[in-house]
Amino acid sequence: MSGRRISDRGRIDRSRSISFRFDGKSYSGYVGDTLASALLANGVALFGRSFKYHRPRGVLTAGIDEPNALVTVIRNGKREANVPATQLEIHDGLVTESQNRFPSLAFDVGAVNQLAGSIFSAGFYYKTFMGPVVGPLRGTRFWMFCEWFIRRAAGLGRADHAADTSRYQRMNAYCDVLVVGSGPAGLAAARAAADAGKNVILAELDPVPGGSAKWSGETIDGKPAAEWASGEAEALSDHDNVRLLTRTHVWGYYDGNTLAALERVGDHVASAAAGAPRHRHWVIRAGTVVLATGAFERPIVFPGNDRPGVMLASAAQRYAAEFGVLPGKRIALFTNNDSAYVAAAELSAAGAEIAAIVDTRQVISAGARDLAAKAGGELLLGQAISATNGGKALAGITVQRLDPVTGTASGAKQTIPVDCLAMSGGWSPAIHLASQAGAAPKWNEDLQAFLPPEPAQPWLGAGAFAGDTTTADTLRSGRNAGMKAAGGRASRAQAAKLDAPQLDPFPAPVFEIRSAEGKSGKALVDHQLDVTAEDVRLAHREGFLSVEHLKRYTTLGMATDQGKTSNVPGLAIMANARGISIPEAGTTRFRPPFAPVSLGSLAAERFGDVSPDRLTPMHDWHVERGAEMMPAGLWHRPRIYSLPGETLEQAYVREAKTVREGVGMVDVSTLGKIAVKGPDAAEFLDRVYTNKFSTLAVGKARYGLMLREDGLVLDDGTTWRLGENDFLMTTTTAAAGKVMQHLECLLDVHWPDLKVALTSVSDQWAGAAVSGPDARKVLERAVKGTAVDNETLPFMGIVYGEVDGAQVMICRLSFSGELAYEVYCGAGHGTHVWEALLAAGEPFGILSYGMEALGTLRIEKGHVTGAEIDGRVTARDLYLDWMLSKKKPFVGSAMMDREGLVDEDRIRLVGVISLDGLPLGGGAHIVEGDSRAEPNESIGHMTAFCYSPVLAKYIGLALVKGGKARHGQRAFIADPLRKRYGPVEIVSHHFFDPEGSRIHG
């Protein structure tokens, strides 16, 4: 250790030592340390390199606002980039690396960029790299050449390509009161709301509740603040109605008082418990929210303000008081307000030498003077720091007199050797969540800060968030917010006894110090992205005046800390350049997330499981029989059941042939099935189908076509009349959900007077389609309790019976063009009936077939599916005009005859036969001339193709301009992507048995 560790302060557990690694070197720290505090304790000052200039950087803050000290954590061989060292709790086995440096942190070749600082000014890349207008580097080529290098120089940490193996979970929560932040205000609010009996969630981003009480050094109710806070937190956790979430940052404030928070469950332990997530994504719906998120201290912009060793005063104080680490041995403070004096006194008490307190103000409060005296060191009023010196660590500061009007430091220089500079430029309330939830924040001239806007959703503010400047005020406003959130009234009484010095709560309006000599080093505004005060002024010169333009042109505030430390100083410099006030210069709206969140946490349980598998009752049977499964929406369906050594084509041709020549069976359980019941069911179907259903006899099925309101085809399918007022509608697998919603909307919104009830019964039934010339023979063997002869079960007829003890409903339907039956049974009997049917079909050589054979059979018949019903076709395009009833209006009937929908030039359904004996390719286009050499205009496209076993040719369906008029013509297919060109003949889409004699067999 470097002697930076103090023996008596902080919440670290000095009895439990932890060993961890940073950049390959082993260090030790204590339980309770962050990586930042542990490395500081080890005397490490250099944490990383900046984005653009690769300048050496230390740690600026002690919290979630850290822009500089970002590291990569390597866990189980997986990298997590850009983790603030200030947020990272060390644990045994922790491995970390610094970022954005090559070959090493101490020697980084990228730092050469600093030499060209003036060229790499804000927005320089817009002005160059365009390259030559003509020649080999014309167009975008020169830029892309340069960009290759730029991309490699940019970026921070490196991400893996190997899959993350962590798990993430979501938690839905409901509460009366959500308190965000567990500092004094949050604790008081939670206590008040809990005492009123409300369900309370208290969220704290740190591992330990207490907020500033953990390090303020104040006394509350006669106890050290840290002790008071832990007592309060303990009391709260005894309440049944309070849930305390630590390591949880609330990052999003969405509509309906829905807030999102990230709990880091497993990052601080060496190995997670079984089943525990790494991160838990909390979605909290709160009655009322109390925002007690505190405030962020602001840096001051001055030359050399980014040298490692320069940090926020509160951070320095916090390292000493909360972690027992002195950030330096000889410390100077630089401030425009009184809060830094508290830090000075605390640092001094912790054992640091205070070299000087440099204050931009000429006059300070008596309380501050007392603290300065306590702290020791020179008190330099009306002065400012105009330069820092040292290499990769601070060695000293240069102090000069400050002209308060121009903000320029000039005159005699005093150089003070220090190894740490603690600065304070005032405080900015953490209004991010409030800003997400509503309007623009309001500028407060006294505090020189933006205060939260008027609430647009039910939230209350408390503490420093709301502009409170003393802990007494904070406790009072916290308690009052808690009481109000609980539905009670605020009280004016003192919330707790405080023992704190009287200080001036308001900072001087000083944001930037300019050196009279011009070049004394870069004055950083956005530390991570290297945006300097000069960059802001350049943006001003070039007319990028709006705060949004400033942000976009210079990248100010776009870093991983999202401008927590840089927004207000940047805005102040722009306002100054424009000669207007800060609120006139504007403010940006904050967007979620308040602080970065892992993508995995938001995917939660869907990580690794993005969508549920939807399985038919016979799924396991298919898989056990070696079916190659394919996704169809969420469903898994058998594609082919191939024999060893078979190609896809050989398999489906064999399967299809079996159906045409004998009998086959396919799982059709995925079809959408909707029970349409009620006295007005027939009337309803007449309205939604283009054809009539009220004339359908009970015990019969009919093919139906549905249009959308705009007159285009929505879906097709058969609907079965099971009873006078009882219909079973089937839809295509893909459109099931869409059709259901379409029907429900019509019924609920437009025709509420119809007595019709709809219920999805897709899952109630298992369906097996038995097709082929021998299909009836199979049923004759399998089905008991009913005859299946042509008389009893004619085409489109329905009968009920039993298969091996299970009840079945059989409809004689055909998608394949063969004699075919759909056998439906209760889904729980699906496999039982399926196997019984196969057994019955064994003498006839029955085979199960998959989607490819199903497709082949339907292409041969010219039946349409989703490939043709693509949302752009009309019934006429598909030559289904015959289904458009002229006797009744139906959904779409009034819109289907519009000029654009009856245009001669529309693409319409045809059949296509390959003339060169080669496969056609779904996705190929149809062109008029051979387009191998010269592209031809497409006159349409293929929708499906197959090798037809009955025609012994490659055939397909296509949508082609002119449609029927082209029957008999030759054309070409063009599939440049697969380099397939060839002659085809355009024919009727009814390739096989156009009279339908086989289905009636």
Added chain:
Amino acid sequence: MVERESPLGQAYKPGRHGNVAEAAGVTLSETRPGSIVEVIAWPGNEKTALAAIKSATGLALPDRPGAGVSREGRAGYGFAPRRWLVIDDREGAARELHKAVAETTGVINDLSHGRAVIRIAGPRAEWVLSKLFAVDFSTGAFPVSNGCSTSHHEIFAQIQRTGKNQFDVVVFRSFARAFWTTLCHSAEEVGYEVS
């Protein structure tokens, strides 16, 4: 009678799983009732439909959104306007309800094969279900015997609280295995027993 096959298949693994450091937080099971029936009333016929449910099943369902009754072997609750779900251990409830509900009152749908019922019971049942459903499962908001309709992404679910620490989740049969797997996954943190 042919036995109904469970949709859970190999995903159903009896025994103790997940975190075994402490007692199992939840017990998961598939209840496999004989009947799952939906009763729908025409507008204005709610009372008649409820009376019909009572006469057929003995369940006196209150006429309030989501209200229900949960008894040993038999349960029912409202899950949508004018719609109730009746779950009975015995087969044949659909037939009885069909008889009891007149055409002028409403209709019924037999969903006995089409839905699966998954039971989660134990002290951490609320916690585990809260990972998957955006519904307030606290007893104040969701009293015993009440039911609701909700969904976990693509999976539609009807949930009834059948005990202080027990919920029966009704899902579409085709999604049952996926839901079961997700539920098991979510229960690992608290440790679970499959019975």
Added chain:
Amino acid sequence: MVGNVKADGAYVVYIGMQSVRVGASAVCRTDGNMAEYSAFSLLRNAFNSNRDWKQAWRKPEPKPSYDVIVIGGGGHGLATAYYLAAEHGISNVAVLERGWLGSGNIGRNTTIVRSNYLLPASTRFYEFSMKLWENLSHELNYNVMFSQRGILNLAHSPAQADDYIRRGNAMRLSGGDAEWLSADEIGRKVPGVDVSGSARFPVVGGLLQPRAGTARHDAVAWGYARGADRRGVDIIENCEVTGFLREGDSITGVTTTRGEIRAAKTAVAVAGSTGRVMKLAGIDKLPIESHVLQAFVSESLKPFVDMVVTWGAGHLYMSQSDKGGLVFGGNIDGYNSYAQRGNLPIVEEVMSEMVAMFPSVARVRLLRSWGGVMDMSMDGSPIITTGPLPGMYLNCGWCYGGFKATPASGFSFAWTIARDEPHQINAPYTLDRFHRGAIIDEKGQGATPRLH
């Protein structure tokens, strides 16, 4: 495929067999003087502490009248003004912007430029746009950082593969570029994509458009603004249109928060605000709904992915910016909204798809999300037309595809305004096509804007 630069400096773009000249003085823009922006000027200014840079565009007071008023200082409005001046010699033009220039969707999109469409009207228009993109930095003397890193659409089923190949073939047959990649090739070209057969939605292949890519969105607005400004166009920020001036049926100008401004021709290019602005002209209904679309960026990373990649089992598109952030988005929230912020379900949906496509990015952290208001049309295609009132011109309906269309939209809208008739590339994009049934529906979703 790039257009050709002719000896006189014109950039010539081919649409089928026809050629269109763009930018007659593309090279000799500054009359033989040094280009305003170049490596040399950067160096010169660096020695001078960057004190001599001029404003990128002036901050003029509005004049009482102009030849043309363009309402909307977004990408399309600025491009329109630029091409009015550059192509048609109409430089007495005012661009009126309610807030700060480029504050709408030009500054909020995910920066993707592509022309991978199926329908003839779309391929023609977007391919034309692509060719303008390829010369845009030169045309504007402003590096818009158009980087042709390619876009890859992952396909997850044989049917989807057919669908994508159909689209790719349509592109090829209309003169564009497209290639089909196998899952293996994808695994090699885009490390990190889950191409394992065990993925929930296995990757069966992908449609690659090599010439597609990304551009720096703000730079496009600023580049067009500067180009228009240097040609005399007045770009007037913080100037909200409050009403229209009319003579009879005709529009003769606008009232604004900065006074009355008259013009013979008033053009509206306000994307998500179309409904609001057109209501001021008495057009109460349009085939458009305004919806919020969220976009996302992760923290900066060293190069992780080179191409733009889209996931076909849902709706997700992602690329990596030059700064290193993964920039991505998915579906719109799906309800009418004029708020530039959305809700949590889409955030979760998009992240689920991200980690399904790239299972390693679960550990990457989301830095920022934001929302933009999309003018979702009833068929998913835009409207660029004269009317609907005399003296008025309308450009809207971009859904979420407006960014890549910026050059072609500005070019064809300027043409339409200057000549009172559409250019061949925007002729199908009429307002009356919906009623006539001449819809251009790439997704086949019908009159449901949230599904386009």
Added chain:
Amino acid sequence: MRITCPYCGTRDVVEFTYQGDATVTRPDPASTDQAAWNAYVYDRANPAGKHSELWQHSGGCRAHLVVERDTVSHVITSVAFAGIKPNPARTTTPKRKSPARKAATRGKAAS
């Protein structure tokens, strides 16, 4: 955003499917008035501000709801079951209102 379903109570927006402008009227099914059909299918007021719109509680009770919502602030001021008014084309049908609907036609405001 959360919507208070009159039947199910307040639920996250993810359970609901947006079905667009609730103010458009479907012409009489037998009507051949092209303008009326065009207006119904295509023309939208798309207001910035108060919007009356249809949502289906598709992930819950599946009822269609008419939601009054501000498109700028997303604040919801009322929720009611859709289809309460009888279709004007069939005005002869007596009004039917279910008790559940009557009881809960006004959902508590939520956004």
